[in-house]
Amino acid sequence: MSKKIELPPDAFLKVCASRAVLSRIGQKWTVLAMVALQDAPMRFGAIRHRLEGVSQKMLTQTLRAMERDRLIVRNVYDELPLRVEYALSPLACTLLPLVVSLKAWAEDALKAIETNNRAFDQKHGKE
Amino acid sequence: MSKKIELPPDAFLKVCASRAVLSRIGQKWTVLAMVALQDAPMRFGAIRHRLEGVSQKMLTQTLRAMERDRLIVRNVYDELPLRVEYALSPLACTLLPLVVSLKAWAEDALKAIETNNRAFDQKHGKE
DNA sequence: CCGTATCCGTGACGATACTG
DNA sequence: CAGTATCGTCACGGATACGG
Numbered sequence: 120m121s122k123k124i125e126l127p128p129d130a131f132l133k134v135c136a137s138r139a140v141l142s143r144i145g146q147k148w149t150v151l152a153m154v155a156l157q158d159a160p161m162r163f164g165a166i167r168h169r170l171e172g173v174s175q176k177m178l179t180q181t182l183r184a185m186e187r188d189r190l191i192v193r194n195v196y197d198e199l200p201l202r203v204e205y206a207l208s209p210l211a212c213t214l215l216p217l218v219v220s221l222k223a224w225a226e227d228a229l230k231a232i233e234t235n236n237r238a239f240d241q242k243h244g245k246e
Numbered sequence: 247m248s249k250k251i252e253l254p255p256d257a258f259l260k261v262c263a264s265r266a267v268l269s270r271i272g273q274k275w276t277v278l279a280m281v282a283l284q285d286a287p288m289r290f291g292a293i294r295h296r297l298e299g300v301s302q303k304m305l306t307q308t309l310r311a312m313e314r315d316r317l318i319v320r321n322v323y324d325e326l327p328l329r330v331e332y333a334l335s336p337l338a339c340t341l342l343p344l345v346v347s348l349k350a351w352a353e354d355a356l357k358a359i360e361t362n363n364r365a366f367d368q369k370h371g372k373e
Numbered sequence: 374c375c376g377t378a379t380c381c382g383t384g385a386c387g388a389t390a391c392t393g
Numbered sequence: 394c395a396g397t398a399t400c401g402t403c404a405c406g407g408a409t410a411c412g413g
Contacts, residue, residue: 374413375412375413376411376412376413377410377411377412377413378409378410378411378412379408379409379410379411380407380408380409380410381406381407382405382406382407382408383404383405383406383407384403384404384405384406385402385403385404385405386401386402386404387400387401387402387403388399388400388401388402389398389399389400389401390397390398390399390400391396391397391398391399392395392396392397392398393394393395393396393397
C-alpha cells in the first residue's frame with residue numbers, strides 16, 4: 120500500500136469519450152444542422168438553404184456523419200422529383216439542450232472574448 | 247405587411263457566435279485543459295504530464311489561445327528554475343459546467359454511438 | 374432534386390531540435 | 394523548467410463538374 124496508484128482516474132487522454140464527441144460537434148456544420156432540424160424534419164434543399172454558406176458536399180458529408188452516429192434519421196421518399204427528409208433522432212434530442220446552452224453561452228460571451236482578444240493582441244503585438 | 251420578413255431570425259451562418267466558440271472547444275486539447283485545471287492552478291509541466299499524449303508545442307499553442315480569450319490566466323513567478331502557473335478564469339468557470347455536462351453526455355452516449363457506427367458501416371459496406 | 378467525384382488550399386496537429 | 398522554431402503530414406472545408 121505504500122505505492123500510490125498510477126492515476127488515470129479521469130480521461131485526460133488523447134483518445135477518450137469526450138474527444139470522440141467533441142471532435143464531432145466541433146465540425147463546422149454539425150451543430151448548426153442540429154439546431155436547424157430541432158423544430159421539424161427538413162428536406163436536403165431546405166437545410167441547404169437555411170445554412171447559409173454551406174456547400175452541397177459539406178452538407179452531404181455532415182449529414183452522412185450524423186446519420187452514421189444516428190444523430191439524425193434519413194428518409195427517402197420515392198417520388199419524382201426525388202425527396203429526402205432528415206429528422207433529429209431521440210439520441211440527438213438528448214444532446215440538443217446541451218448545445219443550445221452552449222450556443223447561449225457563446226452569444227453571451229462573444230463580446231467579452233473579442234475584447235479580450237484585442238487586449239491580448241495589443242499587448243503582445245508591440246510593446 | 248403582406249411581405250414576409252426575410253428570416254435570419256437565428257444564426258445559421260457560416261460565421262456566428264456559436265461557431266466562434268464551437269471551433270474553439272473543438273480544438274483537441276482545449277476542453278481537456280479546462281477540466282484538468284478545474285480543481286487548482288497548475289504548472290506547465292504538470293498539465294503536460296496530466297494530458298497524456300500532448301506535445302509541448304500543442305500545449306503551448308492551446309494555452310496561448312485560451313489566454314487570448316482569457317479563459318485562463320497565466321502567472322509567471324520569477325524564480326529559478328522558472329515557474330509558470332495557469333489558472334481558470336471566471337469566464338471559464340461559467341463555461342465549465344456546460345463542458346462537464348457535455349463530457350458526461352459523451353461518456354454516456356459513446357457505447358450507443360459505436361454500435362450505431364458499426365451498424366451503419368455494415369449496412370453500407372456490403373449489402 | 375439529391376447527391377457523388379475530383380482537385381486543391383489551408384490550418385490543425387505532431388516530431389524534433391534548439392533557446393533563455 | 395518553459396518555452397520557440399522548423400518541418401512534415403493529413404483531413405477539414407470549399408469550388409467545380411458530373412451522375413441517378
